Each structure stands twice: as structure tokens, then as C-alpha cells.
Amino acid sequence: MSRLRRILGVAWGLRPRLVVAFVLIAAISSAAASGATYIQARRVVENDATDAIVQPMVSRVHDYATYGQRLPPTQDQLNSIASEVGGNAVAVYQNMRSKGGMDLSVITSEMRDEMRTRTDVMWQRIDDHGTPAMIIGIPVLALQATDGWKPSGLEVYAKTSMSDQQTAVEKLATSAWLYGSLAALFAVIVALLAARGVLRPVRRLGITARQLGEGDLSARLTVRGNDEMAELARTFNNTAAALEHHVGQLRRMEADARRFVADVSHELRTPLAAMTAVTDVLDEEAPQLGDDAGQAARLVSQETRKLTRLVEDLMEVSRFDAGAARLALDDIDVASAIGSTLRARGWLGRVETDLPSGVVARLDPRRLDVIVANLVGNALKHGAPPVQVRLWADHNWVDVRVMDSGPGLAPEVLPHVFDRFYKAEFARTRSEGSGLGLAIAWENARLHTSGGLHGSLEATNRPEGGAMFILRLPRVVGEEPA
């Protein structure tokens, strides 16, 4: 049952359902109409046949055959009665019957019984070896002195084929089927037209909804007519307009927020530059100051440097957010670029490298330096030695992996590693990092785009322990956008 339901109700589209419904309605109404007409018409045909066959027969029997016939009859009398009635009529009296005529065995016992007692003409439609026929039985009445008119025992039978009527009824049935089929065909056409009328706006609604989903918030439906579909389209348009309005507002607010950060960072740079200059002096003077004052001077200098770095990172991030970050591409040997990064930070001795030379790619060397420095720096700071840097490349990709042998990243940390200001350990909130390093590295990787290929940076844990950062950059980077 549920499968049937699924086939009939759920698995079918709107169009087949409409067609089926229309065809069913047409079939039922045309079947009911033509069925009723057919039954009525058949009754008329049957009755007409009865009138046409029975009445003349009775009249002939009355007028010519039985007038004053004295009973019991002679065989000649019976023969002449039958011939007066004509056709295949048979006159019967008790065990006698006229010569020739119909075969009496087709008469039902039911009719024979009725003939004995009733004073009415009777007839019965029978199936005579496959063809419909009508048997007419006419009892002839005799006047009894005291009882009035009673069956005399003289009976006349006749059989008439109803094949003409059968043909007429079959024609009726054929035309009923024909017109029923035409009605069904018409219903299919009407259903398809109706389905098209209903489905076209639905399809348009689907297309527009998809456009909206893909980010085209200005997508709208054209409202036609004044029906339910038009009402739906209107509602859809209003919803889309509200959505566009809210999203626009959100975007403006976000842009405002980003601009504010950018502005704040920018405004902080000038005083920080001055402060950095001052802290350099303080650093030089620190040994000459007293213990407490020297420590305070060093603290101020240290925090100022951190603040400077934070502001720089914030400005970098703001550039990404504003879409102002641009690649400065150059054909570089990736191995030597990574090597120089490590050398410049003094990490060569602390890092195991596997850097095959000859991997030349068109990259932004400054950004590659930022990424690698951040990843290796993190590995050295938070992971355990040995820290490994491995370079690998194929035709399309440059693949740089930075691995450590520490405890790795906690599962709850992994999805947030590249979030801004996300710090895995709260205890280390006061570490020297700005909290933006990995976010900036991730943005830098994303910025490397060529054709459909986007650079990526992923964090994962090695099966043998320790964190692994995978940097993948498209090897052939497209021309810098103009």
C-alpha cells in the first residue's frame, strides 16, 4: 500500500499527477454519462423490439389463427394456426404440436409453467446458441360458462432473432468507447496545458530562487495576473527585497567595522613609530637605570614592540578584508626562497629540511616568506623538535609541509586554528603572538589564485603525532590582475 502510495502520490511530479487526475475525471464522467446513456438506450432498443415483435404477433394470433377454434384441435387445425401466424410459430395443444417451426426445447421451464396459469401474453429474451433471441408465448383463452376467460390449453410460440438489436446495441457500445476515448484524449491535452500554465511560474520561481541563493540579491520575478501564483511571486519579491535590504545593511555595518579597525590601526601607527623610537633609547639606557626602573623600561619597550606588531598585523588583515591585497608575483625557486626565510630568522640549525631544488613557480616571495615564517615559528614555539619543512611539487601545485613532533592540535582546536585572535591555550593569551599570524598566513595562501585553482592552507595532525600544516599553492599563477 505504501509503495503504491509512493508511486501514485510522492514519486510523481506535478504534471503526471495533473494528467492522471484529469484523465480520471474525464474517464469517470464519460463512463458514467455514456454508461447511463448506453443502459437507457439498450432498454429502449429492447422495449422497441418487444413492441415491434410481440404486438403484431398477438394481433395475428387473435385475428386469424384462433378465432372460434374448437378444441381439442386436429393436427390440420394446429398446422393451419401455425401457418396463419407465420414465421417459425408453433401451435401447441397438450402433446400435439404443429408441423415445422421453431424448436420447442429452447423454451424455459419457467415460461412453460407461467403459460399454464396466466392469461397474459409473455415473452422472454434468451441466449439461443450465442445469439440473442426472444421467445413469445401466447396462451389462447376460452370462455368458460361460469369462470369467464381461462387458458384453453392452446398455445402459440414463436422465436425471433434479436441480432439486429444486438448489432444496434454493439454500435452504441462502440460509440460510447470511441467518445470516451476522445474525452480522455481531450482531458490529457487540457491537463498538459493546465500543467504548463501552473508549472511555468513554478519553474520561473525556482530559477529566481536559485539566483537569489547564489548571491544575486537583486533577482526578482515578474508578477503576471492576479492569481495565487502571482500572489506567491509578489510574496517572493517582497521577501527578496527585505533580504537584500538586510544583507545590505549587514554588509555596510561590517564594512564600517572593518574600516574602523583599519582607521584605528592607521591612527595608531604614527604615535607607535614615535614610541618605538623612544623605546630604542630606553633600551639603551635600561642598564644605567635602577633595577625597578630598568625592568619597567624593558617592559614598556617589549610591549610597545608587540603593539607595533599587532597594529601591523591588523593593517595587513584590513587590507585583505578591504580586498586591497595584491600579489607581487615573480618566478622564484621555492627551495631557495624557503631556505632564505629560515636563514634570515636563524632557524636553519633547528629545522630539518627536505627542499629539492629546481621547483620554480610564479609566486609572491614576500607572502611566501610570511607564511613559511609563521608556520615554522609556530612549530618551533608550540610544537616539539624535530621540526621538519618539506617541499614537494607537481605540474599544478607547490606543496609545502611544516611538521613538528609535539602533542599536535586538540580536535576542538583544529577547526578554529585559522580564526583571528583564536588561541589554543588561554594560559598563553599573553604570548608574544598577535593572534593574527595564522589568519594572515591563510589569507596569503588564499590570495594565490590561478584559473580555478585556489591556494590553501590546512592544519591537521600527523598519524605519528605532531601537528602538520599543509600549504598548497598553484604552481602556475595567473597574471597579476590589472
Added chain:
Amino acid sequence: MIRRNGLLSVVALLLAGAVVGTMVAACGIRPSTVITGREAPRGAVVSLTVYLLKNDALRPTSRALPPPTTYPSDLTAKPFYVNPHDDALHALADGPTTTDAAGGLTSDVPVGTRMSSTYDDAYGNVVFAEPPDKQPLSQHALDQIVCTLATSYAGDGNTSSTTMKVTVIVYGRPQPKQSCPFAIP
């Protein structure tokens, strides 16, 4: 909603199938039971009816048909026309049987009255009656004769004979034309 549609479709399908099935099954002329119609024709004659009297009231009584007239097989000439209705008149002239008499039936028509009927353009239906010894016929006797003849005609299936008017001519004297005062069925 969708499920209900599915169920609706099933119901509709079954309904359509039933309708179509009925139509197909009941195709053509169907056999019927025995249908009775108008009244059967009348006219067979199994007995004669003569009218006797009981306490001066007409009373129909049954008489057997006389055996059919047989002619010699070597007859060459056409026989005279014998009016079959005269058989009833002859039976009337025979008078009550002993059974009739036992039942209190009498007849005003003298036994042995010779009677024959015919149709005359001037008089219509006519009965020539010649009672023995030229006795006159009473009104009861005339009624008996008229009713017997009219019923004989009616027995042939002639419905108008129930109101048939008859003139009885007794030894050349026509009696007033009259119809049977008894209701013939």
C-alpha cells in the same frame, strides 16, 4: 496532503475500473426473466354455454362441444355451410339435463324447439325459432335464446358480441330486438 492524493487516486482508479467493468460485462442484449404483457387473445372454444333459469334468473351452464362434423371421404360436392353458433342453440333446445334439473334449473324454451341463426341486412342478427305446437315464447325464453347466441359469438373472441342485439323471429313474427340482460364476460 500528497498521501491523501495518492489514496484518492487509488479510489478513483477503482471506481473507474468498476464503471468500465460493468459496462463491458453488460454489453449486448441480455437474457431476461419471463415478462408478461397485454392480455392473451381469446377465441378458443372448449365448451358451449347455454342459459337456463333458476328462480326466473338467467344462469349460464356449460355443455360439451358436439363431435366435429365428419364428411364421407368420397364426398364430391361442397357441404352446406353449417353455422357453428347453432350448436349452442341446439343444446339450449335440448332442455336441462337431469343434473341441471336436480340443481333447480329450468328452461322456458320448450324442448324440441328448432332454432337456427343467421345475419340479415334488415334485422341484423336473427334467430328463427319454431317451438313445437306453435307455442308462444315467453320473455324468459327470448332472453335465454339471445344470451346463448351472444355468448357463443363472444366465445369466438368477438368482444363486441357482449352487447350484441338479436331479433328472434317466431314462426315469421319478429319479436322486439334486444340484447342479453346478463353480463357476458
